[in-house]
Amino acid sequence: MSEQFKLTINGKSHTVSADADTPLLYVLRNDVGLVSPKYGCGQEQCGACNVLIDGEKAFSCSVSVKDAAGKQVTTLEGLGTPEQPHPIQAAFIAEQAAQCGYCTSGLIIATKALLDKNPNPDMDAIRVGLQDNLCRCGAHSRVFRAVRRAARELAG
Ligand code: FES
Ligand code: FES
Structure with missing residues (x-):
């Protein structure tokens, strides 16, 4: 049975109607129109669906809309814009750290979570x-270079 849930996504409030156990990923993509998080495995095995919840990396394929309600959800769309990309996004572009791009949103979100905790990570x-x-x-070597570049940029 559908219920109403209040979500804060990228700093904006949204009220959605969904079954309580609906994965946050489906709500983000189908109800809110934020399509950067991707469905890869649905089992916390690939990271394509990564978002930040209250600043922590989360698998939106396995977090229910009920559990996300009342928390701060951040998707790739909340980091930067094409005109003003976040330094991590800019670093991925500069290093050409993608091929098909399906994993890229999750990787950038995971990088944000990493650098927030450890601004100067070694390999x-x-x-x-x-x-x-x-x-x-198999874009890993370029992804790793992008993370190092982003860390340098963020350190100024
Ligand atoms: S879709 Fe693979 S971890 Fe969520
Ligand atoms: S899966 Fe294609 S760029 Fe990573």
């Missing part, structure tokens, strides 16, 4: 920070 920390994010195109 081991980057590997651990992004270990939940699969890239079937």
Whole structure:
């Protein structure tokens, strides 16, 4: 049975009607129109659906809309714009850190979560920070360079 839930997404309030156990990913994509988080596996195995919830990386395929209600949800759309990309987005562009791009939103969100906690990660920390994010195109070496570039940019 549908219920109403109040969500704060990228700083804006939204009221959605959904079954309580509907994955947040479906609500973001189908009800709110934010399509950067992608469906990959639906089982916390690929990271394509990553968003931030209260600043922590989360798998939106497995978080219910009920559990996300009342929290701050951030998607890739909330980081920057094409005109003014976030430094992490700019770094991914500069390093050409994508091929098909299906994993990229999740990787950028995971990078944001990593750099918020560790502004100067070494390669081991980057590997651990992004270990939940699969890239079937094999863009990892460019992704790692993008993370290092973003860290330098953010450090000024
Ligand atoms: S779709 Fe959520 S982890 Fe793969
Ligand atoms: S760029 Fe295609 S899956 Fe990563």
